[in-house]
Amino acid sequence: QVRLVESGGGLVQPGGSLRLSCAASGSIFRVNAMAWYRQAPGEQRELVATIAIGGTTTYADPVKGRFTISRDNAKNTMYLQMSSLKPEDTAVYYCYVQVQAMGVYWGQGTQVTVSS
Helix, strand or coil, X not given: CEEEEEECCEEECCCCCEEEEEEEEECCCCEEEEEEEEECCCCXXXXXXXXXXXXXXXXXXXXXXXXXXXXXXXXXXXXXXXXCCCHHHCEEEEEEEEECCCEEEECCCEEEEECC
């Protein structure tokens, strides 16, 4: 079994920054792709950013230049550094992990609220 623990959400003013973390634990041989998704109230869950095991990254257009996804393979941990936050970034953020030979897993979600 794989367990994902997210942390780092909270309330921040527009223009501020937050750093999210997602740590995977359990009987893991290797974590392949990792990603962050978000879901705003009344909206569908959307992809924010992805990072491959080799470090290749992709970003959704609304967050390009403001968010940075990274990972520490030794710790099976992924990060999302969010800067220049806007009210429209308000959402529950979920981590997504592909574990080799075990399948995909979702984190429990962490609330990010951008408001003055």
